Amino acid sequence: MSMYKKLIGSLTISLLFLLSATPSFAQQNDVKVTGTITDGSGAPLAGVVVVVKDGKSNNGAVSNTQGVYEIKVPASATLLFTCLGYADQEVKLGASNVVNVTMTEDAQSLDEVVVVGYGTQKKKDLTGGLAVVSKQTLEMVSTNNLMDRLVGQVAGLNITTGNEAPGSNQTLLIRGQNSLTANNDPLIILDGIPYSGGLADLDPNIIENMSVLKDASAVAIYGSRGSNGVILIQTKRGSQGEFHVTYKTKLAIAEPMQRIETMGPNEFIRLKQDMGRLKNNYSGEQLDPLVGSIISASEKVNYAKGITNDWQDYVFRTVFTMDHQLSFQGGNEKTTYMASVSYLDNPGVV
Numbered sequence: 001m002s003m004y005k006k007l008i009g010s011l012t013i014s015l016l017f018l019l020s021a022t023p024s025f026a027q028q029n030d031v032k033v034t035g036t037i038t039d040g041s042g043a044p045l046a047g048v049v050v051v052v053k054d055g056k057s058n059n060g061a062v063s064n065t066q067g068v069y070e071i072k073v074p075a076s077a078t079l080l081f082t083c084l085g086y087a088d089q090e091v092k093l094g095a096s097n098v099v100n101v102t103m104t105e106d107a108q109s110l111d112e113v114v115v116v117g118y119g120t121q122k123k124k125d126l127t128g129g130l131a132v133v134s135k136q137t138l139e140m141v142s143t144n145n146l147m148d149r150l151v152g153q154v155a156g157l158n159i160t161t162g163n164e165a166p167g168s169n170q171t172l173l174i175r176g177q178n179s180l181t182a183n184n185d186p187l188i189i190l191d192g193i194p195y196s197g198g199l200a201d202l203d204p205n206i207i208e209n210m211s212v213l214k215d216a217s218a219v220a221i222y223g224s225r226g227s228n229g230v231i232l233i234q235t236k237r238g239s240q241g242e243f244h245v246t247y248k249t250k251l252a253i254a255e256p257m258q259r260i261e262t263m264g265p266n267e268f269i270r271l272k273q274d275m276g277r278l279k280n281n282y283s284g285e286q287l288d289p290l291v292g293s294i295i296s297a298s299e300k301v302n303y304a305k306g307i308t309n310d311w312q313d314y315v316f317r318t319v320f321t322m323d324h325q326l327s328f329q330g331g332n333e334k335t336t337y338m339a340s341v342s343y344l345d346n347p348g349v350v
Contacts, residue, residue, distance in 0.1 A: 035099040166346040169198035174229025186229040203342040238336035255318040
């Protein structure tokens with residue numbers, strides 16, 4: 001009996017020893033893997049999730065603002081790198097414990113999450129009521145007025161010009177005339193804050209992208225103020241790195257595209273003579289510009305002195321326009337900043 005108890009005791013001690021040795025054995029096989037994650041342009045990519053593909057290890061890591069990550073995994077593991085908007089990457093560990101990864105953008109972006117008001121939704125659920133105008137689209141048209149760059153870019157967005165003076169605002173209609181007496185202008189949200197000014201006051205060069213909410217979901221997000229539609233404007237942000245100063249200038253000459261073809265002095269006199277013959281049966285001296293009465297007294301004075309006027313010369317002119325922009329940007333891991341000052345001088349051709 002005593003030998004049986006001793007045998008049971010030795011087996012129990014052996015089993016406890018094996019159970020306690022198993023975790024330490026697995027832990028000894030874990031290796032520390034580090035590396036840097038970048039995008040296609042070589043910029044550090046933050047927020048990339050790094051896990052073991054087969055799921056045998058519960059360890060995980062997320063890249064920091066410099067794109068650097070650090071994780072402990074089994075020596076023969078396969079790492080899985082995932083990030084929103086980028087294709088998943090799989091890397092099997094080799095002899096080196098330093099794994100640098102370059103993420104490529106995913107062409108299928110319908111499942112990306114976009115910010116709408118105070119929440120987020122998938123982009124494929126908003127294709128009917130959301131139109132996005134990117135920075136590249138805005139830069140396709142070279143004009144100093146932001147609304148001129150939006151013409152023809154958003155379906156259902158009507159831009160009406162009532163005043164051709166430089167710097168004047170146009171009328172924007174997203175969902176048509178909703179009221180006969182109230183204001184039909186859409187709600188403009190500039191960097192998350194309601195904007196009461198006009199789009200003509202904004203420098204198109206500092207706009208990163210624009211989103212137009214056209215359907216009734218804008219009312220659910222912004223209340224009755226969004227009943228005429230909402231225009232979301234995101235300006236450019238600063239980036240981490242050294243302090244940068246950027247100066248842009250554009251010089252141009254503006255003139256009327258075309259003029260109205262009018263009659264010259266001799267053509268005008270012949271017209272008046274023909275009208276006198278047909279209407280009043282004038283003849284002889286009655287058709288003479290100085291003696292007759294086919295033109296007015298003031299016109300006779302100018303005709304005698306050889307003075308002619310092309311009234312379009314007094315209305316139109318050729319002007320020199322200037323557009324200057326000075327911006328400052330930079331930042332670090334804690335904060336980024338950008339400041340921009342613009343000056344536009346456009347006297348107008350009228």
